Amino acid sequence: MPYDHKKIEKKWQKEWEKSGIYKTPDEVKGKENFYTLVEFPYPSGNLHTGHWYAFSVPDIFARKKRMERKNVMFPIGFDAFGLPAENAAIQRKINPKKWTYENIDYMRKQIKSMGASFDWTREVITSDPEYYKWTQWIFLKLFEKGLAYQAETPVNWCPKDKTVLANEQVVGGKCERCGTEVVQKNMKQWMLKITDYAERLLSGLDKLNWKEEIKEAQKNWIGKSEGAEIDFEVKNSKEKIKVFTTRPDTLFGATYMVLAPEHPLISNFKSQISNFKEVEKYITEAKKKTQLQRQKEEKEKTGVELKGIKAINPANKEEIPIWIADYVLMGYGTGAIMAVPAHDERDFEFSKKFNLPIVDRPLIDKDEIVKKVGGKKVIQYRLRDWVVSRQRYWGAPIPVIHCEKCLTQAVPEKDLPVLLPEIKDYKPRDDGKSPLAKAEKWLKVKCPTRLPDGQECGGNAERETDTLDTFVDSSWYFLRYCDPKNPKAFASAEKLKTFMPVGLYSGGAEHTTMHLLYSRFFYKAMFDLGLVPKELGDEPYLERRNRGIILGPDGQKMSKSKGNVIDPDEYVEKFGADTVRMYLAFLGPYNEAGSYPWNQQGILGIKRFLDRVWKITSPRSSTLGVESPKTPSVFPRSDVARLLHKTIKKVGEDIEKFSFNTAISALMILLNEMEKVGASAEDFGVFLKLLAPFAPHLTEEIWSKLGNKNSIHTEEWPKYDPKLIEETTFELIVQINGKVRDKFEAPAGISEAEATSLTLSREKVKSILGDKKPSKIIFIPRRLINFVI
């Protein structure tokens, strides 16, 4: 009989909630604290398969750690501000706040249906004023230190979402959220100086226990390159043009220079450039192109010579022409290059197209030439400062005030949080202004700045109307979990010390160069500001593991338009939460960037397994506690014990590695064996404990049916006996010339001489060897013997 998953699962979820067994105290005597974290979800409205994969599988790990007597913090919350929620609300013509909080209520229920061991008393919602007060507070700390600043720069503008985006949110020239092609605009925006931390973000990776591919992705994003800055004089002028090059050793081969079309020096030479009209035209054209267009036009080079001016190659004093071309980018290096067509593919192409000279001069000592021409060694990073202001409603208001007299001022700490006002029209606008700009009452304030005489300025002022990017909210949420209700601080130093740093952080690969990079930066900056206790170090996550993605049954990414979306609720209804979570864990190794198609048949295998676990304990067919005289034992009793202890070892080690699939396979093998030869009640209890993290409801039900009063989840994780695992015999593989020809059971401690004579007495071996003598014998204890003839 299959078990009644609906009844059982509901019953225990209620029971756990009542008893609060997953509540994590700050400290427990004699227990070590362990912080395991999963990325909190957007309240998008419905829990999908990806959420199940993201939450219920790492829950196995959290549960096992708890059974290992660790004081495990496994918190959850909602990343509730930001575009996804807001866009969905607008689409449905609902107020974003109402929409978000209704979704949270619904999704909270859905998440609870997983039977995950989250501590809900630590729940954090980033759109709660109690939370974003501290987002604003931290922002102001960065502002005080000059790490948050406002500046006019070229930024990415998404015409559909009508807001600026950070570089990290532009993927292949398109908006990461809606896929619209972004355009470049010059706008005054708030930015965070993440570039100040480029080197530490890079070098900090070394000591982290992260997979190579995750580290590499961050390294590529930061994009360090070492080179030199060298000044080129402009003939008949005092101006110099600074170039950045990673190959100063090729300086003698520089036959021309190229400036980015946006280079500020161009206008200085207006009077000397004879073809200025043509130059201007080129600049205008270049500005019109989007990032994507510049990329799309492949490697077809365009450019215009600045006629009438020449530069001097500082190495050989030769006069060289100056060009402008859009293959040189203003945003990188100095926005100017020395072109060495003999050594650089792009320069080569350009010079071929425009008939510029190509000379192949011998290379020269790097360091020496830089010194000789008065250049200096510099390091460049690809990383740009993080644009955090958004022209959108649903976010934390940036807590500053613009006064006519005092200019831009921080909102005093006592006035935090700056509450997000309720407004009627929260739709984004085309003019680059936030919808908050229309909230007149909220907008106009008296300047609160204290003047030197102690008086408040009191002048006419306006609030900043942009809101903060969601990624700012999520850059510190893991700290709030440590002290979620604290009204006096974002988290006390004491509480931070009890749980930070995060022991294991599990999440999606898509966050590698966004959230993961941002939050590392935040933590480092907060560390420097003394907000994070020194002894914790400046890295928030000791270990990071990325999960793969679950595809539709057709092997394609799930999407409504393809009609291949799997609704987890449907499967929970049919088979139960235990089956769904265990199936997801069984699909393949979790800690890999792979992708697994959902197999509608495959889930049946897990369902069958759990039904068999149930059946083995039901009175009729039970072999529990019975020495089972009817089923003749194929294996001696000690072999079941051996398998049991091997399984304890394997399941434990596999969970640590996130190899849940092989752990489950080991449990299946053990069950198969116990069905065959029976098991004592005690042994079965051990099996149940091993299964408990995977199927928390079913195991709890059986555990209580077996007469236990406590929860199985508060039991101690079984220990294996190393002596029991040791085999007394092994199967000796007999190879002849490296090919397996025979195998037989031999004592574990057998010597080479014994093994040789035993093997040579085997009929099979005799018949193959004939009268040939082995020229060499290789004996590997506990494994094989190989005769070379």
Next chain:
RNA sequence: GCCGCGGUGGCGGAACUGGCAGACGCACAGGACUCAAAAUCCUGCGAGAGCAAUCUCAUGAGGGUUCGACUCCCUCCCGCGGCACCA
């Protein structure tokens, strides 16, 4: 183009530190139970040859090291991911 990860049956995937390739599960085939079906249980299941014991081939391709290679080295092909006219 640079960097990283990977390529194993019909499918998802196993395989210690170089030592029986294909654990476990799905699918499939045959059988038991049943009036019948579902469910369940048992057996088989990489390819080829053979009545069979067994033999040969086989981990993307080709070479190498080794008594022995999915595993190490070289060359190449393919897939996925990051970066990319970044000087």
